[in-house]
Amino acid sequence: MAELVFFTGTMDCGKSTLALQMDHTHSTRGRAGLLFTKHDRSGEAVLSSRLGLTKSALEVGDDLDFWDFVTAQVTTGRKVDYLICDEAQFYTPDQVEQLARLVDEMGVDVFAFGITADFRTELFPGSRRLIELADRTQQLQVQALCWCGKAATVNARVVDGVMVVEGEQVVVGDVAGPDGTTPLVEYEMLCRRHYMRRMNASAARAQALSPDVLPFDLDLCPVPSPPRSPGG
Numbered sequence: 001m002a003e004l005v006f007f008t009g010t011m012d013c014g015k016s017t018l019a020l021q022m023d024h025t026h027s028t029r030g031r032a033g034l035l036f037t038k039h040d041r042s043g044e045a046v047l048s049s050r051l052g053l054t055k056s057a058l059e060v061g062d063d064l065d066f067w068d069f070v071t072a073q074v075t076t077g078r079k080v081d082y083l084i085c086d087e088a089q090f091y092t093p094d095q096v097e098q099l100a101r102l103v104d105e106m107g108v109d110v111f112a113f114g115i116t117a118d119f120r121t122e123l124f125p126g127s128r129r130l131i132e133l134a135d136r137t138q139q140l141q142v143q144a145l146c147w148c149g150k151a152a153t154v155n156a157r158v159v160d161g162v163m164v165v166e167g168e169q170v171v172v173g174d175v176a177g178p179d180g181t182t183p184l185v186e187y188e189m190l191c192r193r194h195y196m197r198r199m200n201a202s203a204a205r206a207q208a209l210s211p212d213v214l215p216f217d218l219d220l221c222p223v224p225s226p227p228r229s230p231g232g
């Protein structure tokens with residue numbers, strides 16, 4: 001029975017690696033698949049893992065109709081057993097519905113990979129529809145960690161070193177601005193507590209070094225006595 005599965009987790013938890021592994025596993029058993037991605041950080045029409053593996057893929061534009069595309073392929077004699085859909089948070093809800101239809105009416109397995117929520121902790125529209133429609137939503141096993149050591153659950157956006165909670169929903173990560181310089185937009189995975197306190201790693205370091213927050217318990221931190229005057 002074909003399935004629509006949504007593999008999810010924070011950024012940097014191994015989703016694209018798993019996407020490439022699943023493609024490998026299925027294709028080496030003679031199954032025919034198509035790979036799709038959208039706004040991969042390595043560029044257009046490529047599915048890349050931080051572990052270094054990359055594979056060419058079809059870039060998903062907002063006007064792509066998965067149903068029309070795949071049924072056209074099948075009509076011309078191409079076998080399509082499964083789809084690998086990376087960065088699926090960026091797909092439109094309509095596209096997610098087309099994927100579900102391919103599962104139900106064409107028996108095509110759809111393996112979708114993506115983050116659920118943006119840097120404001122709001123669901124991406126594509127991810128919301130996937131959660132609503134998937135046969136299974138599976139959390140990846142390798143969790144990213146917050147700087148404090150706890151499991152990270154939130155993708156925070158950091159612009160020029162400072163965590164922000166306002167801005168465009170879609171900004172591909174780890175890129176300099178259009179002029180190639182600033183602002184540098186990065187993402188940092190945080191636990192909820194530190195996200196709520198707006199405390200990413202550099203803010204925590206700055207606070208630890210600040211004299212304003214040095215401990216003020218006299219037993220733990222005695223005030224040094226003034227120097228004794230000679231002969232006094």
Ligand SMILES: Nc1ncnc2c1ncn2[C@@H]1O[C@H](COP(=O)(O)OP(=O)(O)O)[C@@H](O)[C@H]1O
Pocket residue numbers: 010011012013014015016017018048049050051142
């Ligand atoms: N040099 C490395 N050695 C081992 N694992 C690495 C290395 N660099 C990144 N990783 C692992 O790669 C995973 C991120 O891979 P990727 O598939 O690109 O993530 P995602 O698609 O979820 O953003 C993380 O689990 C990270 O621990």
Ligand SMILES: Cc1cn([C@H]2C[C@H](O)[C@@H](COP(=O)(O)O)O2)c(=O)[nH]c1=O
Pocket residue numbers: 010011012015016039040041114115117118119120155156157169170171172173187
């Ligand atoms: C939180 C958040 C992320 N993005 C972008 C940044 C990356 O390009 C992708 C996630 O890719 P990954 O393979 O899971 O690392 O999403 C964004 O555009 N907006 C956000 O709020």
